[in-house]
Amino acid sequence: MAQMNMIQAINSAMDVMLERDPTVIVMGQDVGYFGGVFRCTDGLQRKYGEHRVIDAPIAEGGIIGSAIGIGVNGLRPVAEIQFADYIYPGFDQIASELARLRYRSGGDFFSPVTIRTPCGGGIRGGQTHSQSPEAIFTHVSGIVTVMPSNPYDAKGLLISAIESNDPVVFFEPKRIYNGPFDGDPDKPAVPWTTHPKGEVPEGYYSVPLGAAEVVEPGSDITIVTYGTIVHVAQSAARLAGVDAEVIDVRSLLPLDIDTLRRSVEKTGRCLVAHEATRFGGFGAELATTIQEECFWHLEAPIERVAGWDTPYPHAFEWQYFPGQKRVAAAIRKVMEAA
Amino acid sequence: MSNKSRLHIPQPSARPGEEPDFSYLPVSPAGAVDRPGISAKTRDIEHLAHEMVRVLDDDHQACGDWDPKLEPDDLQIALRTMVLTRTFDARMQRMQRQGKITFYVQSLGEEAVSVGQGMALKPKDMLFPSYRNQGLFILRGTGLVNMMCQCLSNTRDMCKGRQLPVMYHDKEGRIFSISGNLATQYPHAVGWAMASAIKGEDHVAAAWVGDGSTAEADFHHALTFAAVYQAPVILNVVNNQWAISTFQGFAGGERRPFAAKGLGLGIPGIRVDGNDLLAVYAVTQWAAERARRGGGPTLIELVTYRGGAHSTSDDPTRYRPSKEWQAFPLGDPLERLKGHMIREGHWSEDKQSQLEQEMKDKVDAAWQEAISFGTMSEGPFLDPQDMFEDVLEDMTDHLLLQQEEMLALKD
Ligand SMILES: Cc1ncc(C[n+]2csc(CCOP(=O)(O)OP(=O)(O)O)c2C)c(N)n1
Ligand SMILES: [Mg+2]
Numbered sequence: 001m002a003q004m005n006m007i008q009a010i011n012s013a014m015d016v017m018l019e020r021d022p023t024v025i026v027m028g029q030d031v032g033y034f035g036g037v038f039r040c041t042d043g044l045q046r047k048y049g050e051h052r053v054i055d056a057p058i059a060e061g062g063i064i065g066s067a068i069g070i071g072v073n074g075l076r077p078v079a080e081i082q083f084a085d086y087i088y089p090g091f092d093q094i095a096s097e098l099a100r101l102r103y104r105s106g107g108d109f110f111s112p113v114t115i116r117t118p119c120g121g122g123i124r125g126g127q128t129h130s131q132s133p134e135a136i137f138t139h140v141s142g143i144v145t146v147m148p149s150n151p152y153d154a155k156g157l158l159i160s161a162i163e164s165n166d167p168v169v170f171f172e173p174k175r176i177y178n179g180p181f182d183g184d185p186d187k188p189a190v191p192w193t194t195h196p197k198g199e200v201p202e203g204y205y206s207v208p209l210g211a212a213e214v215v216e217p218g219s220d221i222t223i224v225t226y227g228t229i230v231h232v233a234q235s236a237a238r239l240a241g242v243d244a245e246v247i248d249v250r251s252l253l254p255l256d257i258d259t260l261r262r263s264v265e266k267t268g269r270c271l272v273a274h275e276a277t278r279f280g281g282f283g284a285e286l287a288t289t290i291q292e293e294c295f296w297h298l299e300a301p302i303e304r305v306a307g308w309d310t311p312y313p314h315a316f317e318w319q320y321f322p323g324q325k326r327v328a329a330a331i332r333k334v335m336e337a338a
Numbered sequence: 339m340s341n342k343s344r345l346h347i348p349q350p351s352a353r354p355g356e357e358p359d360f361s362y363l364p365v366s367p368a369g370a371v372d373r374p375g376i377s378a379k380t381r382d383i384e385h386l387a388h389e390m391v392r393v394l395d396d397d398h399q400a401c402g403d404w405d406p407k408l409e410p411d412d413l414q415i416a417l418r419t420m421v422l423t424r425t426f427d428a429r430m431q432r433m434q435r436q437g438k439i440t441f442y443v444q445s446l447g448e449e450a451v452s453v454g455q456g457m458a459l460k461p462k463d464m465l466f467p468s469y470r471n472q473g474l475f476i477l478r479g480t481g482l483v484n485m486m487c488q489c490l491s492n493t494r495d496m497c498k499g500r501q502l503p504v505m506y507h508d509k510e511g512r513i514f515s516i517s518g519n520l521a522t523q524y525p526h527a528v529g530w531a532m533a534s535a536i537k538g539e540d541h542v543a544a545a546w547v548g549d550g551s552t553a554e555a556d557f558h559h560a561l562t563f564a565a566v567y568q569a570p571v572i573l574n575v576v577n578n579q580w581a582i583s584t585f586q587g588f589a590g591g592e593r594r595p596f597a598a599k600g601l602g603l604g605i606p607g608i609r610v611d612g613n614d615l616l617a618v619y620a621v622t623q624w625a626a627e628r629a630r631r632g633g634g635p636t637l638i639e640l641v642t643y644r645g646g647a648h649s650t651s652d653d654p655t656r657y658r659p660s661k662e663w664q665a666f667p668l669g670d671p672l673e674r675l676k677g678h679m680i681r682e683g684h685w686s687e688d689k690q691s692q693l694e695q696e697m698k699d700k701v702d703a704a705w706q707e708a709i710s711f712g713t714m715s716e717g718p719f720l721d722p723q724d725m726f727e728d729v730l731e732d733m734t735d736h737l738l739l740q741q742e743e744m745l746a747l748k749d
Binding site for chain 2: 029030033034035037050051054055056057058059060061062085086088089124125126127128129278279308309310311313314315316319320325326329
């Protein structure tokens with residue numbers, strides 16, 4: 001097995017799929033000759049040519065709209081949106097077209113578009129390079145929504161996304177592109193080579209869409225989370241001195257309700273955490289689902305930790321980010337409740 | 339032609355390691371393009387979108403109808419502002435490299451765009467800049483200290499720590515808040531201009547986007563609305579040849595100039611030498627006059643070159659020849675204006691060196707003052723609880739609760 005960071009793993013997923021399936025096409029701003037502003041498509045154009053790894057004009061609506069047409073005509077486009085903060089000009093194409101094509105045509109048409117986009121803060125990117133808009137996409141009905149938390153899953157899930165005939169929006173938490181991040185910005189950066197999920201097969205494999213993973217078993221409390229906060233939650237549980245079961249949701253839609261239910265029935269306590277804003281966020285869906293499924297097993301109210309309900313402020317990145325302290329405080333609150 | 343369709347992939351004229359080649363870029367001789375009256379019909383002046391308005395020739399002489407005949411004092415203001423912009427940029431670029439600010443965007447090589455266009459507009463005209471128009475702020479007197487404080491996200495930051503460096507605004511100076519989302523300001527400018535017309539005022543709006551950003555739908559929305567309502571707006575495309583790693587052909591500049599993008603809607607287009615301050619001033623003045631007299635919008639393409647990296651996060655040696663700027667046929671806007679002023683006898687190399695030193699001192703002093711209001715690492719700092727302000731006019735209950743939660747966490 002090879003050691004890969006998340007950028008290399010994502011690159012490898014596209015490489016494997018471009019090789020295996022001649023209908024796979026990669027497109028996006030700066031993805032071709034340059035290899036992407038985060039280098040996720042580095043070397044792919046040289047290897048597969050300009051007709052398969054295509055630079056695009058700066059028009060997200062155009063990228064997604066044309067990807068839909070490319071998909072309808074038998075190819076399998078993987079479109080990059082340079083930052084999730086810039087996906088909105090393409091939102092109409094996603095919500096009104098991509099998400100509904102199969103439904104409105106009685107199942108006759110579909111377009112297997114995968115949209116990759118870096119999300120999340122922690123890189124001093126200010127309010128236009130830090131957003132986590134995943135909940136907007138899960139709300140649409142008809143969009144598979146995925147966010148991996150490590151290189152192994154990133155590659156396996158991206159391969160599943162590309163192979164899927166359904167449209168997938170694939171969020172890449174950019175803070176953990178180069179290494180896991182436990183939420184403490186003052187600690188030296190840690191590379192993925194120190195983490196078991198930095199070991200990634202070089203060839204083809206897949207991680208199924210719709211399957212959560214218990215990343216740390218425990219008995220006191222279930223922490224349901226995804227993306228960067230998976231790592232923050234693990235350290236926060238240690239900080240709080242609690243034996244937490246940490247679940248990485250991985251796939252927000254479809255949601256693996258079974259894994260959540262089994263865990264919460266066992267622990268009786270639950271914390272939901274994500275980096276995105278809280279109000280109307282995906283945490284509300286998780287908390288409600290768990291409440292509906294496990295109410296009679298719960299020993300305490302479910303808590304949520306999330307980004308504050310403001311845009312991501314440049315100067316207050318670490319007061320905004322739901323770091324270890326906030327997650328630990330919420331864990332304690334759930335543990336101390338009757 | 340072949341018997342199969344073929345996907346065309348635009349190709350830049352040179353990549354790293356190759357000789358720069360600007361043969362794709364048509365350049366008209368200085369003084370060659372006529373200056374029509376401001377009431378000319380679009381169909382009679384379509385050639386302005388294809389040729390290139392130039393005033394300064396290779397010997398720095400001003401030629402032709404478009405010469406705005408600026409007074410020596412105005413030329414000095416232009417030169418001072420351009421030198422100040424470049425000096426400010428160099429300093430801020432260095433501060434980013436030293437970790438004092440998180441990010442920076444230079445306008446190196448494009449200074450004549452903001453300075454020349456800003457000078458040709460009136461103080462009550464409203465400006466909708468992109469992130470590479472710092473010259474507009476410097477010209478309108480936003481103040482170096484205020485700009486630096488924004489970049490530092492410190493206690494005097496006009497954005498209260500909420501924005502990435504360079505995302506300035508100046509309400510009093512009538513410069514709109516810069517967005518990180520490309521081209522969004524274009525329809526805003528059109529709407530502002532529509533309101534100006536509705537109110538019966540004669541203020542015009544001006545907006546700027548890069549060549550790459552013209553691909554965004556907002557650019558096209560703006561053109562449509564400007565044309566339909568004949569809004570008093572000047573729509574500027576700064577064609578600096580590159581949009582991060584993609585050359586201007588990827589935004590549709592391969593077969594027609596950007597200036598021609600409005601012709602189908604009846605919007606006159608002017609392609610201008612963006613490194614020729616006099617030409618930039620003259621075409622902007624023409625468009626502003628036309629707009630003020632009810633003549634509607636004008637699209638101006640300013641042909642220039644992005645002399646530096648896209649931003650401090652970018653490395654252009656990966657995608658373009660390193661000596662490309664030196665080979666750019668329209669030269670350096672500062673050198674050209676300076677050459678002209680020396681030729682006219684209003685300026686000298688000595689005065690230029692003095693000016694450069696004066697501007698360096700000014701920038702140094704501004705930096706010292708700016709950091710006294712705080713840096714990223716040393717106080718005074720903004721109060722984090724202020725991050726909950728301004729989401730809406732009044733703070734909602736759920737934000738108040740979150741603010742309390744954050745304060746409780748601190749101790
Ligand atoms: C909607 C949107 N999409 C993508 C980006 C990322 N991005 C920032 S600048 C840039 C290139 C812009 O090039 P151009 O319009 O030519 O302006 P220049 O930087 O050359 O001044 C890109 C793709 C963005 N900021 N906003
Ligand atoms: Mg450009």
